[in-house]
Each structure stands twice: as C-alpha cells, then as structure tokens.
Amino acid sequence: AQRVTQPEKLLSVFKGAPVELKCNYSYSGSPELFWYVQYSRQRLQLLLRHISRESIKGFTADLNKGETSFHLKKPFAQEEDSAMYYCALPWSGGSYIPTFGRGTSLIVHP
Amino acid sequence: NAGVMQNPRHLVRRRGQEARLRCSPMKGHSHVYWYRQLPEEGLKFMVYLQKENIIDESGMPKERFSAEFPKEGPSILRIQQVVRGDSAAYFCASSPTRDTEAFFGQGTRLTVV
Numbered sequence: 001a002q003r004v005t006q007p008e009k010l011l012s013v014f015k016g017a018p019v020e021l022k023c024n025y026s027y028s029g030s031p032e033l034f035w036y037v038q039y040s041r042q043r044l045q046l047l048l049r050h051i052s053r054e055s056i057k058g059f060t061a062d063l064n065k066g067e068t069s070f071h072l073k074k075p076f077a078q079e080e081d082s083a084m085y086y087c088a089l090p091w092s093g094g095s096y097i098p099t100f101g102r103g104t105s106l107i108v109h110p
Numbered sequence: 111n112a113g114v115m116q117n118p119r120h121l122v123r124r125r126g127q128e129a130r131l132r133c134s135p136m137k138g139h140s141h142v143y144w145y146r147q148l149p150e151e152g153l154k155f156m157v158y159l160q161k162e163n164i165i166d167e168s169g170m171p172k173e174r175f176s177a178e179f180p181k182e183g184p185s186i187l188r189i190q191q192v193v194r195g196d197s198a199a200y201f202c203a204s205s206p207t208r209d210t211e212a213f214f215g216q217g218t219r220l221t222v223v
Contacts, residue, residue: 006152034211036214042216043113043114043201043214043215043216043217044153044201044203044214045214046211049211086152086153090209090211090212091208091209096141096158096165096208096209097143097155097158097166098143098155098203098212099155100145100152100153100155101152102151102152102153103152103153
C-alpha cells in the first residue's frame with residue numbers, strides 16, 4: 001500500500017535560513033507527488049507537483065526515486081512561509097485516494 | 111467558480127447529538143473526498159464518493175459515521191451520537207476526475223462539548 005512519511009512534526013528556523021521539509025514515500029510504481037500548504041486556519045492548497053518541475057514561492061522539490069524522497073526546499077525562508085506543509089501521493093496505481101503525510105509545521109522566526 | 115464550499119465552518123454539538131457536515135464540490139467535480147484533521151495526526155482519509163456512490167469508505171469508523179453524495183445537492187458527512195473524540199476539523203476535497211488535483215474546502219471545525 002502507498003504511504004507518505006513526513007518525519008518532522010515541527011521545523012523552526014529563522015528568516016533567511018534555508019529550509020528543507022522531508023518527505024519519503026512508499027509506492028511500488030512510478031509515483032506522482034504533490035506538496036500542499038495550509039496557512040493558518042485556511043484550506044489546503046496545492047503548492048507544487050513534481051511532474052511540473054516548477055518553483056513556487058521559491059520552493060522546489062525533486063523526486064529522488066532511489067531514496068524514495070520528495071523533499072521540499074527553499075534557500076531563504078520568509079516569515080510568510082510559516083504554515084503546515086503536507087506531502088501527498090495524489091493517486092497511485094489502483095488507488096485514487098490522495099494519501100497525505102501527517103504534515104510538518106514550519107515556523108519562520110523574524 | 112466559487113471553490114469547494116463547506117458549511118458550517120464551526121459546529122458545536124453536545125455529546126449524543128448528531129452532526130451534519132456539508133460539502134459542495136466545485137462545479138463540474140463529481141469526485142469527493144472527506145478527511146479528518148487532528149493536531150497530532152495530520153490528514154486522515156475517511157471516505158471517497160462519486161455521485162450517488164461510495165467508492166471507498168475504508169477510513170470511516172464502522173459505527174455512527176456515514177456519508178452520502180446525492181445526485182442533487184451537497185455531499186453530507188453525518189456523525190450520529192457524537193462523542194468528545196469526534197472533535198476535529200473535517201475537510202472535504204473534490205476533483206473533476208479521479209486522477210487530477212483535489213481542491214479543498216475550508217473545513218468544518220466540530221467541537222463536542
């Protein structure tokens with residue numbers, strides 16, 4: 001069964017510091033992976049997807065099939081990046097149920 | 111397109127009462143997913159519905175919880191005889207097909223007192 005693991009519940013950094021939010025997945029096929037962001041008490045919204053290989057709000061994520069990882073990175077964190085971040089397998093194989101990690105709360109201090 | 115709409119945003123129920131949570135998917139979306147969010151557990155899948163059909167309810171507790179997505183009207187998540195442990199944020203997401211991005215509503219925060 002597919003699984004998404006986010007090992008850190010909380011990541012606390014200072015403004016301007018680099019950020020890496022870790023995500024590992026378990027899936028036997030070729031996965032599609034997303035990062036969602038949830039700002040305080042707002043809805044989840046898609047931040048980026050690996051297939052588009054884009055950079056959104058300075059964030060990037062590279063799929064590493066060898067390490068089964070999809071870590072989210074930003075070289076210089078901003079206070080407005082403080083939010084909950086969820087790594088997700090939106091669909092995989094026969095399952096079309098988006099599977100989420102437990103989320104990592106990012107706090108960026110001034 | 112107004113986006114996925116959930117109501118109410120906040121719901122307070124006494125133990126033993128029923129809670130009804132509504133989700134209106136985005137226009138043109140026939141796939142609906144319900145998730146429960148707890149502070150220490152992240153997003154937990156509950157049920158996946160497609161118009162008038164329950165596709166997967168493997169994440170739903172066997173008792174007291176039910177969901178529907180009628181041909182007309184919103185999807186409803188019903189919790190009967192609520193208990194304190196049901197207090198959580200419940201999110202609904204919709205997608206036009208089963209292999210496209212899911213869009214989320216703002217959630218319903220249920221508090222059981």
